[in-house]
Amino acid sequence: MKAAIRKIVTVVEETLVEGGRAVSPPTKRAAAIAVIKNPFAGSYVEDLAPFFDAGEELGQLLSERAVAALGIPGSSAESFGKAAAVGGDGELEHAAAILHPKLGAPVRRVLGKGASLIPSSKKRAGPGTALDIPLGHKDAAYVRSHFDGMEVRIADAPRADEIVVAIAVTDSGRPHARVGGLKKTEIKGEDGLH
């Protein structure tokens, strides 16, 4: 199934100052968000495979848009995350069918690597709901400086028969990260964790 996209929204945050101190260079994070029709809203459908393909298509489209919004090559992206909000007449499982089976592979292609699990969140909600997209380092999930989250919302979505699908990508960790843990300079990047 090809996703019927009503709207695509991109959000870029550029942080220049945090805690009163300059962030140099400024940190950037971007989210690309698609509002798609949920053809299974209002009915129970056993086979959700059509959503797997829609997820694959959106993984490509949204990660490309997010990287373009950051203005960096995909390989320079440092952390990633994904999230979905299903409108009132859909099931939480619809979000899972989009996010989990096939969305990740094209994201990793766009970002060059991405050995880590892509952190995710999902919910059922109405228009204007806030999605907190969890963020983690793309090659080593334990990199503590990159644990983060990005809030996005779209005033008019999801309608009852829609799904909001979001991918977030950053060029850096938290501004002034200083709580220790695994550093990005120490990554092995083989098992997705360390």
Add this chain to the structure above:
Amino acid sequence: MAPAQVRKYVTVVEEILHEGGPPPAVPRKRAAVAAVVENPFAGRYVEEIVSLMDDLKPLGIEMARRLVVALGGDARAIDGYGKGAIVGEAGELEHGALWHMPGGYAMRELLGNAKAIVPSAKKVGGLGTRLDVPITHINASYVRSHFDAFEIGIADAPRSHEIVFVLVMSIGPRVHNRAGGLAAKDVKGEDGLR
């Protein structure tokens, strides 16, 4: 007073591919740029505040430039605009009014001396406050197809001593606009109204 210190820029782009009925031939685009800046007057009453308008001029120009880039780079394609401010709780609504001149004229200049007044909204609010920024046609306020609004908010702003300044631009009328009134093609473009 020094130029405004920006803590964070947020850029949001919406591309609307579908809105009930047949998909429009050309997707509609709208974008907002928000800047989170320190409010030098927070926490006390200051009588003389207009000097901040000059300090905000470079910010207005920078934000207008970012908007044109976010919308594809062609200023001539842009035919709608609006502006707004959210003043953190230690400030006054009047501080938000300082944005009218630097925010409005930066856009009007960049868009080829646009004739219409730039519609605006402002409020005092807390972190995550949403603002509906009104949008009208850049050369004739009465163009009915271009009456619109763009909702924006930032999860971590404004803090009590900050102000979020917002500029919005758009390309094209509401999708499937059919509420009559003055059409964009009939604009005289002399008085900014018709």
